[in-house]
Amino acid sequence: MYADPTNAVQLVACIYEAIDRIDVSRDFRTIPLVAASFCDAIHDSFCDSHKNALAAAHRYLSSGEITEADQWIHVLAGRVGSSYPSGTDASFIARERLVWGELNRNTVPTVEAIEFLLRSGKIAGVPFERMLEAVKRSMGGFFPDPLHAEGDSPEPTCPSKGKTSMNIAIQSDPLPDICQLVRAMGSSLEDFDWHVGNMEAVPWPVDNREGWLSGRELSERLLVEPVQIFWGVLDAFPVGMRTDVEILPWADGNLSVWEPGAKPQIDGARFEIVFWDSGEVLLIGLSEAERVRVKDAFPEARFVGHSTG
Known part of the structure; x- marks a missing residue:
């Protein structure tokens, strides 16, 4: 340390x-x-x-x-x-x-x-x-005093042995876009139906900050011109498995998304993408294989939220 x-x-x-x-x-x-x-x-x-x-x-x-x-x-x-x-x-x-x-x-x-x-x-x-x-x-x-013991290893870049990584955060400028993130997982936007919540982005229709989009609709929207997302939550569902959403997912100020073991905010979501304050994006609920693929695609990605094994 x-x-x-x-x-x-x-x-x-x-x-x-x-x-x-x-x-x-x-x-x-x-x-x-x-x-x-x-x-x-x-x-x-x-x-x-x-x-x-x-x-x-x-x-x-x-x-x-x-x-x-x-x-x-x-x-x-x-x-x-x-x-x-x-x-x-x-x-x-x-x-x-x-x-x-x-x-x-x-x-x-x-x-x-x-x-x-x-x-x-x-x-x-x-x-x-x-x-x-x-x-x-x-x-x-x-903390002990001082904060470290001499000879400790340098800053960790991944969880230590014995911990199971749960979620992934990427901090970069610019951030990867939604298409890049989903491709890195080994999927495509069209593989899912998407629920969009708390979307603050440009350009983005004001009347469509919350609600459902098919993968094709989302893909076409992103292809028109680059979209900068400041805050936003996208929950991925298997095609045809849309559900009634009683409590809208949100990002701005929602510290719970950073907690160990955080899960998608909508029950039944396959995974969740949270854009945080223009500078970070969280990937919540990925499978182990998807986490490995994302980490390979984005070396700057870090693991957040863990359970001790």
């Missing part, structure tokens, strides 16, 4: 190893404490409403005063859990997500949750040195 991580990737690798050794199933304070430290570092950049929400979160963390914190959770839930209006400043969204993180009382410290805070912190302007300090302080009980 690293004596002094110099970037978020190295820090996440440290956290991955630390969390894997301990039980965090009842630890609901670490995420808000990490977020609070990030927010303190850039406090002056928050708008007045965010500062009021942070004050309520501080009161809850310090004295257990819950009423005002709950009111702010109610106010922000509709925004953080939904798509932001087109053109909303990315740093504003990142700061609001940090506020939400400090108010959050229902998330245990997973690698994915910490990585989400680190991404938001970077966009919001929190210096990495401050993020490292905050993580060390808030998660001090997780």
